[in-house]
């Protein structure tokens with residue numbers, strides 16, 4: 001039994017954005033070669049951008065402060081003409097969690113298509129959402145399709161290379177561009193056993209988060225053609241994202257690429273173990289088979305004697321942090337700073353919280 005008083009550590013499962021820089025990252029940051037990345041090229045940023053262009057198979061790359069800015073810049077470059085419309089998932093990060101920036105800042109109109117449980121959007125529904133140019137007097141003009149791989153809100157689901165290629169073919173057929181919100185594209189590549197460059201081959205642009213599963217402290221990189229990145233660089237400056245000695249941050253990202261891609265599979269395995277363990281606890285339900293990468297959601301069953309808010313509070317008192325989506329649906333995200341023993345400790349805390357609730361309620 002772990003009482004709240006005994007808590008000596010924190011197991012932070014809220015997101016894979018919570019990782020702290022490793023010692024090797026801090027050493028690289030301290031020794032990073034830097035220069036003003038606005039007036040010229042920061043040499044370490046140049047190395048990171050060159051590496052990311054190579055890994056993704058694109059012509060060029062650009063370091064940006066966040067994934068949100070990476071997506072915003074990408075959409076705005078593809079939809080630079082007023083009256084543009086982007087087709088995206090109704091459960092996508094761009095649509096749900098980015099303050100509607102593509103509209104409020106970029107004047108781009110969103111046209112959502114339902115995300116399926118597997119993270120995809122039905123291709124025939126995407127095609128049906130493309131505006132008929134004959135209606136140009138009354139319709140916005142479709143210019144872009146956005147995918148998200150892995151699809152976070154659907155539970156870190158991987159979009160296959162076959163599906164992505166088919167959406168790419170559809171985009172080309174209609175003269176549209178394809179952007180992938182690849183915040184966790186490395187997770188998808190590892191889970192599918194497909195190289196990143198092949199997984200994003202059909203995309204005109206990709207936004208890749210360095211600050212999630214890869215564990216860098218800050219930043220994302222957008223990749224695409226040289227002309228796309230030239231426009232993106234200018235828009236980054238417009239948005240205030242032009243930064244000076246960013247080699248300090250890019251040095252940590254280079255370490256993340258070298259050291260942490262190989263840890264993603266372990267994150268996925270720990271997510272599966274945690275999902276299986278939670279599913280054995282009376283009052284909790286997890287679709288274990290649906291867990292493909294480092295994200296899992298669990299439901300608190302109707303009959304459970306504890307609600308999400310009390311469960312989260314109870315867990316927090318034991319040092320376990322999770323992300324409630326509602327009173328009955330909670331998200332857990334694994335990352336390289338969660339150990340196998342942390343997973344077992346987490347399960348014991350859940351067991352105590354749920355059994356304690358049943359005792360309090362006399363059953």
Ligand SMILES: Cc1ncc(COP(=O)(O)O)c(C=O)c1O
Nearest residue numbers: 066067068069093148152181183
């Ligand atoms: C799928 C996805 N895309 C984009 C982002 C945005 O990244 P950032 O938090 O760096 O803005 C996130 C989360 O942070 C995400 O989960």
Ligand SMILES: C[C@@H](O)[C@H](N)C(=O)O
Nearest residue numbers: 014015016017097152
């Ligand atoms: C919440 C969301 O914005 C963030 N990308 C996460 O997955 O934690």
